[in-house]
Structures are given as C-alpha cells and as structure tokens.
Amino acid sequence: MELIAELVPAGSRVLDLGCGNGELLAHLRDHRQCSGYGIEIDDANVLACEQRGVNVVQLNLEEGLALFEDRSFDVVLQLDTLQHLRNTEKMLSETARVGRIGIVSFPNFAHWPNRLHVVGGRMPVTRVLPYEWYDTPNIRVGTYADFEVLARRDGLRILDSFGIQNGAVVRRWPNLLASVAVFKFERS
Amino acid sequence: MTTLGDVQPQSMHFAEPLPLKSGAELRDYTLVYETYGTLAADRRNAVLVCHALNASHHAAGTYGGDPKSEGWWDNLIGPGKPLDTRRFFVISVNNLGSCFGSTGPMHANPDPAAGGRRYGADFPVVTVEDWVDAQARLIDALGIDELAAVLGGSLGGMQALAWALRYPTRLRHCIAVATAPNLSAQNIAFNEVARRAIVTDPDFHGGHFYEHSVVPKRGLRVARMIGHITYLSDDAMEAKFGRDRQAAALGYTTQDIEFQIEGYLRYQGDKFSEYFDANTYLLITRALDYFDPAFAHGGDLAATFAPASAKFLLISFTTDWRFAPARSREIVKALVDNRLEVSYAEIAAPHGHDAFLLDDARYHGVLRARFERIAAEIRNGK
Numbered sequence: 001m002e003l004i005a006e007l008v009p010a011g012s013r014v015l016d017l018g019c020g021n022g023e024l025l026a027h028l029r030d031h032r033q034c035s036g037y038g039i040e041i042d043d044a045n046v047l048a049c050e051q052r053g054v055n056v057v058q059l060n061l062e063e064g065l066a067l068f069e070d071r072s073f074d075v076v077l078q079l080d081t082l083q084h085l086r087n088t089e090k091m092l093s094e095t096a097r098v099g100r101i102g103i104v105s106f107p108n109f110a111h112w113p114n115r116l117h118v119v120g121g122r123m124p125v126t127r128v129l130p131y132e133w134y135d136t137p138n139i140r141v142g143t144y145a146d147f148e149v150l151a152r153r154d155g156l157r158i159l160d161s162f163g164i165q166n167g168a169v170v171r172r173w174p175n176l177l178a179s180v181a182v183f184k185f186e187r188s
Numbered sequence: 189m190t191t192l193g194d195v196q197p198q199s200m201h202f203a204e205p206l207p208l209k210s211g212a213e214l215r216d217y218t219l220v221y222e223t224y225g226t227l228a229a230d231r232r233n234a235v236l237v238c239h240a241l242n243a244s245h246h247a248a249g250t251y252g253g254d255p256k257s258e259g260w261w262d263n264l265i266g267p268g269k270p271l272d273t274r275r276f277f278v279i280s281v282n283n284l285g286s287c288f289g290s291t292g293p294m295h296a297n298p299d300p301a302a303g304g305r306r307y308g309a310d311f312p313v314v315t316v317e318d319w320v321d322a323q324a325r326l327i328d329a330l331g332i333d334e335l336a337a338v339l340g341g342s343l344g345g346m347q348a349l350a351w352a353l354r355y356p357t358r359l360r361h362c363i364a365v366a367t368a369p370n371l372s373a374q375n376i377a378f379n380e381v382a383r384r385a386i387v388t389d390p391d392f393h394g395g396h397f398y399e400h401s402v403v404p405k406r407g408l409r410v411a412r413m414i415g416h417i418t419y420l421s422d423d424a425m426e427a428k429f430g431r432d433r434q435a436a437a438l439g440y441t442t443q444d445i446e447f448q449i450e451g452y453l454r455y456q457g458d459k460f461s462e463y464f465d466a467n468t469y470l471l472i473t474r475a476l477d478y479f480d481p482a483f484a485h486g487g488d489l490a491a492t493f494a495p496a497s498a499k500f501l502l503i504s505f506t507t508d509w510r511f512a513p514a515r516s517r518e519i520v521k522a523l524v525d526n527r528l529e530v531s532y533a534e535i536a537a538p539h540g541h542d543a544f545l546l547d548d549a550r551y552h553g554v555l556r557a558r559f560e561r562i563a564a565e566i567r568n569g570k
Contacts, residue, residue: 047553047554055531
C-alpha cells in the first residue's frame with residue numbers, strides 16, 4: 001500500500017475504483033492530505049469505508065463512470081480491480097478520461113511460477129492467484145507486457161511502471177520476476 | 189421494540205408571520221414537536237429528523253406505555269439505536285399543513301375576513317422550503333445555531349436537502365434517504381390521481397367539509413390505496429399476497445373482495461381515512477410536486493448545490509421505483525461536481541420505497557456508522 005501511496009502526489013484529489021474497505025484512501029487522507037471518493041459495489045466494504053470516514057459511492061464499475069466529469073480528479077486508482085471487470089478496456093479509457101493520472105495494479109500472469117504452472121499444463125494457483133480456473137473472480141488474465149501493448153494501443157502514455165514482489169519494487173525483468181504489475185499513466 | 193419509553197409532544201407558538209414561497213404568508217402558527225435525548229451544554233449534538241408524507245413529529249417512543257403508539261422511526265432512534273439518543277438530542281417537527289398538531293387546514297383561520305372559520309381549502313399552499321424555514325425558526329428558539337445533522341427519508345429527504353441549500357452553515361451533515369431532486373412526471377401523476385379521488389368525493393365540499401361535519405373518506409381511501417401500491421415493490425407484493433384468495437372458491441363478483449391484496453388495500457385505505465385529513469393530503473402531495481430546487485438554476489443540479497457545504501450521506505433502495513436509485517445518483521453527481529463530501533449506499537432491499545422505514549441491517553449499519561462518525565467529530569471538537 002505504501003508503494004502505491006508514494007505514487008500519489010500530496011494533496012491530490014483521488015478517485016479509487018474498487019476501493020475495498022477504504023484503507024488506502026484513509027491513508028492518503030491522513031498522510032498525504034488527499035481528498036476524494038472511493039467506488040465500491042460490496043455492502044460490507046461500503047460500510048467499512050463509512051466507518052473509516054472515507055467518502056464512498058456504491059456503484060457497479062461495469063456501468064461506467066458517468067457520475068464523474070472529464071479530468072475531475074488528479075489521480076484515478078484502479079488497484080487489483082481491472083482483472084475483475086468485463087469491460088476492462090472501457091474502464092481503462094474511463095480512468096484516463098476522469099483522471100489526469102491513472103494508476104493501475106493487477107496480478108501479472110507472466111510471473112515465473114505462473115509460467116511453470118502453464119508449462120506443466122495447469123492454470124496457476126499461487127498466493128497472489130489463489131483461485132482455480134473455474135471459480136476465479138479474475139476474469140481478465142493479463143501480463144505486465146500485455147498491459148504495455150494495450151496502453152500503447154489506447155493512447156496511454158506510461159509515466160512509470162514496475163512490478164511488486166513480496167512487498168518490494170521490481171524494476172528488472174518485472175514481467176518475469178513480479179507477481180503484481182503497477183502502471184502509472186496519462187492520456188497522451 | 190421501543191427502548192426510548194414514553195415521550196411527550198411539545199408545542200411552540202410563533203407570532204411573527206412566516207413568508208411563504210408562494211408569496212402568501214402564514215401570519216401566526218404553532219409547531220408541534222418532540223425531542224429525544226439531551227441537548228449537550230455546547231449545543232452541538234442536535235439532530236433534526238424530517239418526516240415524510242403521512243408521518244408526524246412522533247418519530248420514536250410511545251405514549252402512555254401503549255406499544256401500538258410507537259413512533260414511525262422507532263427502529264432507528266433511541267438509546268443504543270443507530271441514531272443513539274444517549275449521544276444525540278433529536279428533534280422531530282410536525283410540518284405546517286399537517287393534521288397532527290402543527291397549524292393546518294383544520295385550524296381556525298386568523299384572517300378577520302374568515303369570520304373564525306377553519307382554513308379548509310384556504311390554508312396557504314406550503315412548500316418544502318417553507319417547512320424548512322419554519323423548522324429553522326424552531327431550532328433558533330431552542331437556542332441551536334448549528335445542527336449536527338439533518339436526516340430524512342422520501343419527502344423528509346427533500347427537507348434535508350433543502351436545509352443544505354437554504355442554511356448551508358447551519359448543518360454539518362445532511363442525510364437524505366430514498367429521495368429525489370424532484371418528482372418525475374409519473375410521480376406527479378400518482379399524486380394527481382390521489383388528489384382527484386379526494387377532490388371529487390361529494391363529501392369534500394371544496395375543502396370546507398369541516399363545516400358540513402363530514403369527511404371525504406371515499407377519496408382518502410382511494411388516495412391511500414394508490415399511494416400504498418407505489419410504496420411497495422412488485423416483488424414484495426407478490427411475496428406477501430401473490431394471487432392468494434380471500435376464500436377458497438371464487439365468488440364471481442365484481443364488487444366483493446376476491447384476492448387478499450384487495451382486502452389489504454381496502455384495510456389500509458379505511459384505516460388512513462379515519463385519521464388523515466383530506467386537505468393535508470392535498471397540501472403535502474403538492475409540496476412533493478413543487479420541490480425542484482434546480483428549476484431556479486435552469487435544471488442544473490450541480491449549480492444548485494454550489495452553496496452547500498455539509499457532508500452528505502445518500503441512501504437509496506434498489507427496488508424503490510417511486511424514488512429510484514438513479515434519482516439519488518443525480519444528487520450524488522451534483523455533490524461530486526461541487527467537490528463536496530458525499531457517501532452513497534445503494535441497498536439491495538426487496539421492499540420498495542417503504543424500505544426506508546424498515547430496519548435492514550445494511551441500511552441501519554451505514555446510518556449507525558455515520559452517526560458514530562458525527563459523534564466522534566463532536567468529541568474531537570470538529
């Protein structure tokens with residue numbers, strides 16, 4: 001969380017898509033003087049946000065971000081959310097529309113243990129990807145390298161990117177060595 | 189089950205005329221209200237609760253130990269409840285034009301030309317904004333500058349929103365449940381059917397039925413029946429009644445009750461016509477129709493909310509088709525556009541509009557969390 005928080009400029013107006021229990025937004029508010037809103041679909045998470053005093057709007061992200069005007073946020077976060085959405089590409093363009101900067105993180109399916117699973121003929125089941133293929137909420141399976149291709153295709157300029165493995169930043173061969181991919185981008 | 193125990197309504201008389209949105213004025217009036225809990229020495233723990241169409245100042249507690257007299261929002265208000273009266277001083281005001289004690293059409297018209305007659309149809313048309321202005325005067329008289337929160341559902345939610353727009357510095361939190369920025373054409377249409385049922389009842393006498401010692405009960409019954417249908421979801425009605433029959437065998441009658449839903453609606457209509465005032469029903473449905481704060485801003489809801497500064501909580505219910513979630517989202521958007529603090533919960537409750545009066549755990553959980561936050565802010569001197 002700290003690694004992501006450091007990517008967010010102090011004082012930013014933040015929209016956190018799939019904000020979970022509001023922990024990151026509360027951290028950004030308390031330590032980086034940020035303001036903004038979280039979007040959540042889950043009742044228990046909405047309650048947790050309310051208990052933290054974090055602004056939360058209960059919405060289904062699949063319905064888009066019609067609630068928010070163009071460039072109305074400094075930063076739009078989409079952490080560990082992208083892979084759950086059917087309209088991945090649409091959400092990415094919505095992220096770039098609403099925010100000056102987008103930050104996404106998602107499980108990197110090209111992390112080497114995952115590759116070994118696939119070479120062995122099975123879909124990966126790991127700490128970061130604990131689900132079986134038939135019950136996984138991760139309906140979009142992508143890699144660090146795949147995102148670079150998609151970003152180029154959709155006219156997103158990558159400002160920074162790295163992998164995260166065991167809580168540490170991975171900048172060398174992140175597509176192979178990191179279980180989580182992080183990208184910071186803007187609309188070019 | 190009430191935990192507040194017996195409560196006492198109070199009343200306050202106001203001799204200074206209240207200018208109304210219509211241009212008329214109410215020259216002299218009384219507000220009936222109840223309070224629960226204790227006003228703190230710093231007077232920062234006051235919460236105003238606004239009532240909806242057919243409710244009153246009696247939001248919580250009982251009268252004379254009678255469990256049947258429990259207030260309409262007793263599941264929410266009381267010691268240990270989401271709006272905890274051990275922490276908050278809760279004020280619930282009966283609105284002008286009502287039939288539960290505050291000045292209304294059944295009271296004597298002070299205009300000398302009226303010759304001591306009751307107002308009847310001559311009671312001035314009151315709006316949500318007028319109610320809020322009257323509530324503000326009561327709050328003044330209670331010595332409260334700033335409310336910790338204003339809370340309301342449905343028409344009460346409109347009052348909470350109006351507070352945030354008219355008195356932005358006098359409330360810290362605005363909590364609006366199952367409400368809308370204005371009524372849709374369909375909503376106005378339902379209200380109009382109800383009003384026509386009342387007005388065309390031969391016992392209505394142009395609104396001066398008091399002098400004829402009759403009550404337009406037929407009209408009131410039909411008005412309540414149509415209203416009641418719109419407060420329930422299709423699913424809730426199906427689950428509760430389905431096609432259940434009154435008797436095992438059909439009677440092949442066009443006028444007697446064949447299905448239980450008919451009996452239920454007639455019962456609700458009968459009950460309502462015994463206690464509700466026909467002129468009040470007309471006035472309150474009109475107040476709903478007229479509420480449209482964005483009209484003065486060319487329909488721009490974002491511009492409308494520019495003066496607001498409260499922290500907002502909006503709640504809607506997925507099966508509420510009378511005040512649908514999409515209407516609450518319009519308000520959320522306007523608040524976000526103004527960079528105001530807002531949270532919005534969309535509760536997947538099956539009950540339709542009536543859900544705002546029920547004690548769904550998710551709904552009350554969010555309200556409890558908000559009031560705990562407000563209490564913490566008071567403790568921390570924020």
